[in-house]
Amino acid sequence: MWQSIRSTLGHWVRLLGWCSLLLLMISGPYHAQETAVSPDQDVDRLKRATVFITQVESENLTTTCVGTGTLVSYDGLILTNAHHTVLSESCPGDILFIALTLNVGEPPVPKYRAEVVQSDIGLDLALLRITQDFDGRLLERDSLPILPFVPLASELTVGIDDTITMIGYPDIGNSELSSLRGTLTSFVAERSGGEQSWLKVRTVDAESIPGTMSGGGVFSRAGELVGVLTSAPVPSGTSSSDCVVIEDSNIDGFINNNDRCVPLGGFISVARSIESAQPLVQAGSLSLQLNTLTTPTFSVQTQGEPSISTPFFAPAVVNNQPTTVLRSAPAGTDSLFLFFDYRNMTPETVYEVRVTVDGLPNEALSLPPVRWSGGTSGLWYIGTAGQTRPNGRYGYRVFVDGELAAEAPGIEVGGPALEAPQFSNVTFGLLDENGNLGGSGYVLPTGNTATARFIHRNMTAGQSWTSIWSFNGQRITSSQVTGAWQDTGDINAAITNLQPAGGLQPGNYRLELFIDNSLSALGDFIVAGSQVGPLARVFTNIEFRRAESLTAEPVRTPGTNYPDGAHTVYAYFDWEQIEAGTLWTLQWSVDNQVFYRQTVPWSAPPSGEDYTMQLTAPGGLPDGTYKLELLINDVLLAESEVSIGIGQLPIDRFNQSDGVRLRGQIVDVETNEGIEGVAFLLISELFSIEDFVWEENQLYALAITDREGYFEVDRPLEFDSPYSVLVEVDGYLPLGVDGFEISRERLAEEGGNPFELLIELTRD
Amino acid sequence: MILNNPSPGRPLTQTQRWSTLFTIILALVMLGIGLNMRAQITGAVAAYEDTRIGIRLNYPEGWLLDTNSSDYVFRIRDMTRAGFKTTIQISVRPVSSATTERNVADQLARSRVLTLQDYRVLNIGMGTLGEIPVEIVRYTYNDQSTSPFLQSFSTVVEGLDILTIQRGQAIIISFRAEADSFDDEYPIFETFLNDLEF
Known part of the structure; x- marks a missing residue:
């Protein structure tokens, strides 16, 4: 009898085993990809990280400005332009709605609200953070899902004629995301950011890039964000093809020219280099806030209309200065810069440089209308470096707010080098x-x-x-x-x-x-x-003092090392004999990554003590080595460091954008219907199912199925990493798999991201 | 046509009788063992202790434990449950000597109304936890999937907070479950409270 029982039991165990094995089989992709995946970059990932931004007036909830942005961190930081997000005369909205690309191939869907956390009006860059749900509920940091994002390139890795991808929304949110292939035609040098301040871009088929794509990303073949598409803001109140009326903003029952128009911007041909955005993103990702507490006693104000004067050419730039003045250049010249003096400019000023060669417009060398980033007055340059110029007579005209402000005497490029004095x-x-x-x-x-x-x-x-x-x-x-x-x-x-x-x-x-x-x-x-000696002693006695909170008084004793951390740090320095209005540069970095750099006119008395700044973060300063540098004319005059905690930035384990995007559906094997509310547990590669003791820190990710049984793992999986999968829900037999790993080859075979699973559960 | 079977049945042998009885007894024993094993599995608990906060407790085995958050010091969720995952969590907040349990309850309500959809306090009352006087807050809100890429309906959640001030800190013990099954799930929370020491 026992033999019979054992035999029967063995039969059932084997049967159960086979059934389990069948049930444990996780199928491959079960429907075709919606988007063709580029061989050299994951376009799907780039598209999902692109958002549509609508600036809205809270008073009557009418749209004031629109644009595109790119998620640059998993916790909701969005990099975009300032001109359509920061409150201004032409964009007076005070709410920013963020619409996501939920399904590639469909228009964006509004999901969140965001706030501007960092901005630079002149550079026309803004960093937003998603802070509220669409209905206005506050979103706490850990209640926000891990969002798809694209990392910033650590350095500009693209070159002229390289293939790039530009992604943005082609209209006011009616259409699907537009992904345009193109090339980088040239770099435009400018005092704001050196030789690669601007990226001149062009689509492969010379298709126009619409103004609503402004703020969208320019991506390298490696899928890194290398630039921000930028168009000049459209002046307010100008109803034209660049500014369309879509809503009854004055609530008079009619939609006509009396209503506010939504500026779309002109066609885009340029992108701001990502290097200019890195300090904003670094400060935003660490939530660092720098407050200057010294009260200004002097303010620089513009007196009169903006003006441009003394335009001349130079072959090279050293420390923002022209090396010499050129009147002609030999054949093969690869660097040429236009210098000029400027006065009464503001960050809202729009300037443009039009270049002609032998009387014909040269788009690659011209700079379309963009915002001014040089402060009120000074010496400016714009040009190109390391890009061989064809022979010809070059004409440069500078426009300010649409009006011709200066025309440089033409310069001839070609012929032999002249032996001129x-x-x-x-x-x-x-x-x-x-x-x-x-x-x-x-x-x-x-x-x-x-x-x-x-x-x-x-x-x-x-x-x-x-x-x-x-x-x-x-x-x-x-x-x-x-x-x-x-x-x-x-x-x-x-x-x-x-x-x-x-x-x-x-x-x-x-x-x-x-x-x-x-x-x-x-x-x-x-x-x-x-x-x-021969040097100038301008800034002295840099000191740091720690405070326990944003409002607490700093400790009396200065220090340079706070191993037990600091919520807030105050920095002080003394200064002597600086004339009001002198441009000086304040630069902060953490672990050698700049998060704040501003060149502003000196506004304190000529000499004094304890110029005070407060560096803080909502949850306390992250561990790291913070460096304060003080410069004038790009000459470093004083610097000092303070170490917080272990003196090194913590590693953020979620800050990974590359990998396998896993999604799928959990269905009832009998009915083939999705099961709602099932937990899909992806156990870290460090543990097997046997080791799993139901502690959340053993999980790599956790996903819950929606009403149709679909789930999506919000963290990309690392390639070739052996995870374990556990699906256990009341009423069904549990399912578990160890050694669940996906290689790059397998992902490519399956059509790229996302990698889709179909999991079938059997009722118990 | 009616056929009669006049042949009388053979009486069971003694061995057959014992076999039948043994089979019945064996079945009952196996059933008892099965029920016991089930009770052991479903009633199994895991122990947890946090000396820094000063809590010791037992919680249902198989619930997902998380102690790595700035919002709470302890949280368990029944991940095997379909729909909203029944949750028990303990959080700690600093208080002054003048702070009362009622103050903490009001603070909680003010912050939750900003973060939880359609948050409403159902009632606030006094009670005891063992011999400790506590404030009890019942509330409800709509829970939504946080992933913007999925489509889920909101779930009506019912919650219960037990607040007490001990050793200069407010201890908030929260229980949340789907409103439809709150009463069914509540005994789990009662068992949890019975084993809780702080």
């Missing part, structure tokens, strides 16, 4: 006893004398030359020296001095050098601080 490479300092020029080159201390050194080429004895110094934009007539050239060296350095009556006062100085009454070179420098 030339001055170049002006630098400044103080002479020592041996006649050597010392100092930082572009920041001099207050004193009696400023000395400039410059290089001269092809000068002949007796040739007429002139030097003129300026102070705060006004030429010092007494400083003008005109004479006949006496040095006969072919290439040599010469010096000239400024010894103003009353000594060098703090402020902005310029030296202009002329040959035969033509400008040949110029250089700007700033006088500030006291003299320590």
